[in-house]
Amino acid sequence: MGTEGIQDKYVNPYTDFGFKLLFGTAMNKELLISFLNALLFKEETVKDVTYLNAEHLDTQEYDRRAVFDVYCENEKGEKFLVEMQRGEQQFFKDRSVYYATFPIREQSQRGKWDYELKAVYIIGILNFTFNDTDEDYFHHEVKLVDLYTHKVFYDKLTFIYLEMPKFNKKEDELESMFDKWLFVLRNLSSLFERPRALQNRVFDRLFEAAEIAKFNPKELGEYWESLKNFRDWYSVMSTQLKKGREEGLKEGLEKGLQEGLEKGRKEECFKNAKKMKQAGIASDVIAQVTGLSMGEIASL
Incomplete structure (x- = not known):
């Protein structure tokens, strides 16, 4: 497999290969640990993770076109399901809740068991937006809340959604590790040199692992195939979006024209009715003539 078409220096994390390389391999698990701590705990709370079999999640084949899973647990037995969702699904929130049931049910024990559960975190890195009411509100942290007290009712089930298109911080605006991780995810494939703001051990490892020139022929072939799938998907989605916009514009123009004609006809009726009324013609006759x-x- 040659390198034709590959001009980026670093891997695209929105591809299946890129996401699994950075977050789903044992040799790079320190990257996942750093990301989880930056996102959830703001300190070094997670010390280690063990990768679990994502097949236990009963992921359907059609999901693989849009969703990449990393399933793991930390040293406390808490479960983390991290997903890269590059395309919006109609019921993606339902899907998140559905998959949350698997790491919960897996904790059941034979014999005597008091139902005590370890925490479960569902993390969605979204390459789309689902809430357009606030352009700055991109980091959603959802828990079960008592609507009367407005307090968390159950703190062991957490859903995190990151609307990546809304994250637009520049390099000189990066303050926390959370900012830096989102900047990397949003911009990695478009970088040609390492930003000065990302100079620490964790990002040393990330940029080393992500450099395409260091891939062996097998890895390069797998990445090229994954990138091709991503580009094909992106092309299809862009075409459908453009088509939908054009159809919507056409329908809007047709509707506007029809409404305009109707408004003009109505105004003409009022104009004629006024003249007929001034001429002394009976109102019932005017009604019959003008409608x-x-x-x-x-x-x-």
């Missing part, structure tokens, strides 16, 4: 109601004629 206006008796109330509309009376208001002239």
